[in-house]
Amino acid sequence: MAVREWAGQELSEALRRELPEAVEGFDETAAWVNPSQVGAAAIFLRDEPSLDFRFLNSITAIDYVEYFDVVYHLTSLKQQWCAVFKTRLYGRQDLSLPSVYQVWKGADYQEREIWDLMGVYFEGHPNMKRIMLWEGFEGHPLRKDFL
Amino acid sequence: MTIRTEPMTVNVGPQHPSTHGVFRVRITFDGEDIVEVEPVFGYLHRGTEKLAEERNYVQVVTLTDRLDYTSSMINNQAYCIAVERLLGVEPPPRAKYLRTLTAELQRIAAHLIAVGFFVQELGAFGTPLMYAFRSRERILELFEMLCGARITVSYMRPGGVFADAPREFWPALDRFLEDFEVEFAEMEQLLLENEILMIRTRGVSPIPPEVAVNNSVSGPVLRASGVNWDWRKQDPYDAYDQVEFDVPVGSHWDNYDRFWVRIQEVHQSLRIIRQCIEQIEPGPARLELPLVLRPDPGREAYGRVEASKGELAFYLVSDGGIAPYRCKIRSPSLINLTIIEELLVGWKLADMIVSLGSIDINMGEVDR
């Protein structure tokens, strides 16, 4: 049995019912969420029985020079479906997002990794140390302007 | 009379014989009990994701070999599936079967290492590990026959595999399967239901399913926690929808179950290999793609497979150039490590290394 992948529109409509201010739009595969509402959206996505996204596959940040996209891949093991939501951060300095550590603990190292390599800070994460590189390393190497 | 103790913080690693690779962990002990854990990684951080942005789509295959170096074939497979989704192409059926077959062989090799080291960390240096490596050498020899290398295989390419298997591969595979039955039965007879092993591992560090899911644990560790979830079944890729196999699920969630699930998966892998040999048809083994691939700009693909350690996924974003714009590697080892606190805290010093061995991390993949 194959896992069903939610279209962006479907997920954004489901989110909009409960959190109308959180949804910014959607595209083919993903729903776009307001950066400040990521925490609330995460709790809703996990706890709402009709969504039931209890498994966080991965968190990714992508550097598009003017802005950063942060992508969350989610799966529901019970309902056998998965979905993607994204959020967009403008600027290069002092970027921060609410942490989803309290919602999915699996986000722990991935958020630290994004902070280390991309320079997006996650507020509310208990331990935002550098994970891969050593303390005192200059810059965030996965950014496009590094080197 | 009570002995007064006070907590002590100990540094284990990064160069330590019984951590897998260059893993380092700081642990606070109270007597023999583990109170606090802080893993420290990055001793093998090679910047694979950054380097992947500088190479073209085919050249990245050589980097994926070195992620989880005990299962290079599966890494190749995951990456190639991601690129194929990015391009919107489908490999020919023969390539799919060859991929499934080699990935399963690699899974056996990886599980053999996991099992061998798990038992070694219990204190049995020698026989089980020797058994594991004996069979693994046979598999690596098959790989050498296929693609000329033992570990850094680079066998698969976007759109198939680099070349069909040579003729002498098939009888060699048959012979291997015959011998491996015997060799593995020998190992199983020694290890499974072994009293010493049972006493050391039964009931140690159980991970309940809710905790496992919340920590995004995947692969054999998740299945040992009683969650029936295998991407080969749930989202079949390559030829997995054509073959039959069972998913072993643990019932006690403990170290022994994590060990047991791996042993059972080897049997299922053998089943899959047999079916692949039955079903494989003649035909081309590679799509005619140009050497330098240029996917459409703005496309993204999330290609995932069930690797030997868990869900391995490549998230590729294309900007129309010859190199991936972003290549994120969702590595199972790193994310499985999230449960290290639940795994270790409250347990004894002697169980520490065993529990670490039971989640079977691989530093090449943790640090990338």
Next chain:
Amino acid sequence: MYGFAMVKGLLVTLKNLTRKPFTIQYPEERARQHPRFRGEEFVWYEERCTGCASCAKYCPLGIIKIVTSPSESAIPQGDKYRLEVFDIELQRCMFCGLCVEACPYDALFMGSGFEQGQYSRKNMVITIDQLRNAEKHPSTWFRPQLEGYEGEPSSGRGSRSIAQGDSRFTYDPRGGPPLGWREVGREGWRWHQREKAGMRLDTESAEQAGAGDE
């Protein structure tokens, strides 16, 4: 009662006492090397090489250095550049074989050696002279014409379509005589009959060679 597991363990020792050893006595006895083995000692056929530098462009690490002689006039179609430098920096090579895959004229092959320990970094570069004078024992990596079943369809149902039992390799890079440049091309091979770039391999015979497909 823990005795049983211990007895079982000791039985393993007893069983293995009489078994044929698995070890290969390496310097005296060698493991069977497979024809596709990607080893060092790159095999390069100057007669086939046009100096197109596909290999250098395709190398993920950029360790192949090619310098061709600058000519006064434009080189006509089908002619080739004269090579002056063809250095492979072995100290950074990871033997992925992509250079061989990229070569459209079957001029570069993986070698079959694996015993290259060096005391100094300077010795770890293969120069054009070494490539010219080396014995040619090419590996069959990405060169199916050497595997000796060109034209045959890929054997389908695994083992049953071919003879069981003995499976001696059709081609042994180490065992046989060194191969010349005329023997290693893909010209006679069915898949690659299509002509890609008109290339004269030899000025005397002026024969046209079907080029690789990639």
Next chain:
Amino acid sequence: MQLPTGNGPLHERTWGIDREEGQMVNDLISISSEPIEVPFIEVPDDLKSNLLVTSVDALVNWGRKSALWPVSFGLACCAFEMMATAMGRFDIARFGMEAFRASPRQADLMIVAGTVTWKMAPPIRRIYDQMADPKWVISMGVCATSGGPYFGSYSVVPGVDHIIPVDV
């Protein structure tokens, strides 16, 4: 290295250590931009003809040669090949090298197998310093020799001979 002190969870108490180690890494990067050359020692001819010295030397060297104890310094993929040499099929014990020591003090050969990152460099340096003379270093595989596939990466040492002298 100081022990973590103070209150709070462990990862907060170890900030000081982390900073110190990061400083060590940065210091090491700044001083090791060039590879360390090992002079190849030629034995002078007149010494070769000296019977007594050479015989004793030969005996000692034979002893050393036949019982090299490597420190297992596996870092990455090559480590698995190194382990494979110790296992049944290639059985390195035939050369008296079966004792892969965990402690550098008991070993006289260090096989650096795998990619060396800058974060790993201070531990390597320290382990090398801890080994007793005479000691040798083998750099195994291209990753250790020159960075190999990861040459040019921001976190990889371009050759372990930037940190310690390498013999082979």
